[in-house]
Amino acid sequence: MSNLYGDFNQKIDYVFKIVLIGDSAVGKSQLLARFSRNEFSLDSKATIGVEFQTKTIVIDHKTVKAQIWDTAGQERYRAVTSAYYRGAVGAMLVYDMTKRQSFDHIARWLEELRGHADKNIVIMLIGNKSDLGTLRAVPTEDAKEFAQRENLFFMETSALEATNVETAFITVLTEIYRIVSKKALTANEEAESGKSALLKGTKIVVPGQEPESEGSKYSCCRSS
Amino acid sequence: MRIDFLQSANLANGRRIGGSVAATDPRPSLVGKESNFSDICATDLSLLGLEKGPRDKQHENYGLCCPETMMSNSTNNSNSNSSHREDDRKESNSTLTGVDSRFNQTLRNVQGLLKGRSFPGKVLITRRSDPISDSGLRSPDIDRSFSDKDAGTSEQLDDSVVDEIQSNSKTNSSSTVNKSRSLTVNTESTSKESQKSTMGARATDSARLTKFTKALSGSTVILEKMRELAWSGVPSYLRPTVWRLLLGYAPPNSDRREGVLRRKRVEYLDCVAQYYDVPDTERTDEEVTMLRQIAVDCPRTVPDVSFFQQAEVQKSLERILYTWAIRHPASGYVQGINDLATPFLVVFLSEYLEGSVDNWSISDLPLEKISNIEADCYWCLSKLLDGMQDHYTFAQPGIQRLVFKLKELVRRIDEPVSRHMEEQGLEFLQFAFRWFNCLLIREIPFNLVTRLWDTYLAEGDALPDFLVYIFASFLLTWSDKLQKLDFQEMVMFLQHLPTQNWTHLELEMVLSRAYMWHTMFNSSPSHLAS
Known part of the structure; x- marks a missing residue:
């Protein structure tokens, strides 16, 4: 299983859990489809509850698997979706740059996120639908300013044209990787009898973060 | 269909429960024999296909009635009632050219709309045409003429199916059907043949039509009777009337x-x-x-x-x-x-x-x-x-409750898969939330939804509880598959289930198994409490 170059069971060094949040119909699911499968669907349905995708990338010669949870945008679902913030080490906070209101709500989303997620979570503010430039309702400067004030990364993207989508996700993943690998890592062998060689391995505990508990044992900060 | 299920058990079981299955409509037939039935279930789970091996076999049996087989001889039995679905398929074949041109038109429209831009990667447009082959969406006229033409010909009536189950001998009607099918399917046993035709043509079966017409014709419709009939599917042209009644509208x-x-x-x-x-x-x-x-x-x-x-x-x-x-x-x-x-x-x-x-x-x-x-x-x-108000109030407690019940039920029915899911850290909420929230509409082809809803509406007030059984049955369709997947694979699999090519056969299978489990566990709560 430690054969880096071999076989079908690719060695995974890190698994990072990321959440996608923001108002309804800003393009969260499409950003995810673009990043994970390089697809864009013109007739997608509203997300109910949460949906899930993964994507494996290489950072600094390490294999990083992103486990991305895409959440429903409607307020009514927050009670259900906020449960998924736990254990997330990254978040994409998305608004629609042609809908001012979706940007105005960002502060509330951020509050929600900071209330439920880990303190060290890496957050990227995303203004999606940059292909609809003529309909822009949120000036880049407004968003930039907000991001600086709140200490967030910021990027304008188009899931349709695949502009900046990969860059945005990889920026977040790289930053998470940087934080995780910089910190003193205490590796402890996990006694696990699981059948899957893929998921078997060493657990990396990041000091200062709460230890993972039952429900999220396959989420972040875990190498195999 | 439920009879068919029992029938398989019956065959495997040396006719142990043969006597309890004698009625035209499978649902009421079981009701009277509930205790008997659940006793048997308690001791002979494996014979009813509840354990891995036998259930797999059942899948194989049903596999015999796959649409491909039926399609290949569709030209031979266009007069037979049981060829209902073949007719649909022919319809869909003949409209295929039109479908393609419509699809291309849509594509052109979209391209025009987004003119001057180039998109990297795949741009997905779902073909807006697949759900043609639904009996539920056929025009009233087609259905009517269909039933008129077929009355008294080579169709399989429910009653004859039951006769067969009891006597296990070929009746005239079944042999006619057999003839038309024998080109592609080896007639391994009469019972399989009868299974096939019942499932293929249940809703438009003329005996059922007669019953529906009769039940609707009186000055007062007896809702209980209507529920029993509707549970197994409503003929499409009666569906609007029946649904309005069942819902109390x-x-x-x-x-x-x-x-x-x-x-x-x-x-x-x-x-x-x-x-x-x-x-x-x-x-x-x-x-x-x-x-x-x-x-x-x-x-x-x-x-x-x-x-x-x-x-x-x-x-x-x-x-x-x-x-x-x-x-x-x-x-x-x-x-x-x-x-x-x-x-x-x-x-x-x-x-x-x-x-x-x-x-x-x-x-x-x-x-x-x-x-x-x-x-x-x-x-x-x-x-x-x-009937499900608290499914949509704050934090959606109704759905949370049913998801919990689903988890419990699955644990009782299929311990290995339940244990596997737990070991992998999979939460039922991660996939079943949408099932309850949208009542499975998102999970099956749209053309099957109306048939599924016949059963929903027939359940009436009991629907929320019965949903748990339907969804357990739905989930465990992939019991073997799930046990081979890890956490991530399972979440993705369960959120994108391979039901695109499902026909009424698979849906009927899910429903009848749900019914069977409901009968078992509801009449013997100790199964659930142990």
Whole structure:
């Protein structure tokens, strides 16, 4: 299983859990489809509850698997979706740059996120639908300013044209990787009898973060 | 179908339960023998296909009736009732060219729309044409002539199937069917043949049609009887009438029916005028937000069926949903309720629009008809949701409760898969939430939804509890597969289940197994409590 170059069971060094949040119909699911499968669907349905995708990338010669949870945008679902913030080490906070209101709500989303997620979570503010430039309702400067004030990364993207989508996700993943690998890592062998060689391995505990508990044992900060 | 299931057990079991299966309709037939049945189930789970091995075999049996086999000899039995689905398929074949050109047209339109841009990667447009082969969406005329023509010919009646189960001998009717099929299918046993034809043609079976017609013809419809009949599928041209009755929207008393419907339709129009047809300035902030949310979701409702892309259809949907939301402030509009309105729209429109839903144009209808249909949808949606109010209130406790029950039930029925899911850290909420929220509409092809809803509506008040059994049965369709997957694979698999090519056969399988488990566990609560 430690054969880096071999076989079908690719060695995974890190698994990072990321959440996608923001108002309804800003393009969260499409950003995810673009990043994970390089697809864009013109007739997608509203997300109910949460949906899930993964994507494996290489950072600094390490294999990083992103486990991305895409959440429903409607307020009514927050009670259900906020449960998924736990254990997330990254978040994409998305608004629609042609809908001012979706940007105005960002502060509330951020509050929600900071209330439920880990303190060290890496957050990227995303203004999606940059292909609809003529309909822009949120000036880049407004968003930039907000991001600086709140200490967030910021990027304008188009899931349709695949502009900046990969860059945005990889920026977040790289930053998470940087934080995780910089910190003193205490590796402890996990006694696990699981059948899957893929998921078997060493657990990396990041000091200062709460230890993972039952429900999220396959989420972040875990190498195999 | 449920008989078929028992029948397999019966064969494996040396006719141990043979005596208990003698009735025309599978559902009532079991009711009288509940205790007997559950006793047997308690001791002979494996014989009923509840354990891995035998259940796999059952799947193989059903595999024999696969559509491919039936399609290949479709030309030979166009007169047979059991070829209903083949007819559908032929229909879909013949429209395939048209479908392609429509698809290409859509593609061109979209390309025109996005002119001058180039898109990297794949741009996905779902083919807006697959759900043609639904008996539920056939025009009334086709169905009627179909049944007339077939009465008394080579069809398989329920009764004859039962006869076969008991005598295990070939009857005339079955041999006719056998002949027409023997080209591709080895007639391993008569029982399999009868299974096949019952499942293929249940809803339009003329004996059932007669029963439905009779049940509807009296001055007062006996709802209990109607529920029993409807549980196994309603003939498509009777579906609007039957659904209105089952939901308690139309009164059982035929003298009062027209009057009540007329009054209710006027009442709906008044509601729309009062709540929907007002300027935004007269709405509260919450109402504006809600309307905006509904307006965002209507274009995203069943986007893979082109009919729902018509502007007037989306406006109708918007009026229905907004009016419902305003009148149900405890929950308001919740995403997913838009999906729940669609079966009603399709069914009530089928009274006026002929042919496949893909060729429907709502502008063919006069405004008055549209408003009547809309009203019926509104009231039926209201009735349906009355039974599950707390599914959509804050934190959706009703759904959480049912997801928990589902987890418990799956643990009782299939311990290995349950243990595997737990070991992998998979939460039922991660996949079953959407199932309950949208009542499985998102998980199966749209053309099967109306048939599924026949059973839902027949369950009436008992529906929420019965959903747990249906969903357990649905989930465990992939029991073996799931046990080979790790956490990530399982979540993705369960969120994108491979049901695209499902036909009524797979759905009937899910429903009958749900019924069987319900009978077992409900009449013997100790199974669940142990």
